[in-house]
Amino acid sequence: MNTEAGPATVIRYPALEPFVEAEEAAPFLKMSPRHLKKLAREGRVPAHPRGEGQRRRWLFLISELDGWMRAQVNSVHGSFREARSIQ
Numbered sequence: 001m002n003t004e005a006g007p008a009t010v011i012r013y014p015a016l017e018p019f020v021e022a023e024e025a026a027p028f029l030k031m032s033p034r035h036l037k038k039l040a041r042e043g044r045v046p047a048h049p050r051g052e053g054q055r056r057r058w059l060f061l062i063s064e065l066d067g068w069m070r071a072q073v074n075s076v077h078g079s080f081r082e083a084r085s086i087q
Helices: 022-029 033-041 062-077 080-086
Strands: 048-050 057-060
Touching (some): 022 033, 033 057, 057 062
């Protein structure tokens, strides 16, 4: 019977993207933190509420905001190439 302890098993997790507050996320979208929180309350941007009631804290993932912003540009105005082909 082997009673020696083998090498410790190390579990590695992929780097997780941190959640950020509106004050850090808003400059990425070129808007004020106040406006970003308003959009979050209205459900117009991807956001993660923290807490209950009216004084909840909104947290954001920059990657989700990036995807949302890119989808807004492509869906509302079409692509640049489409606009050029029409002219």
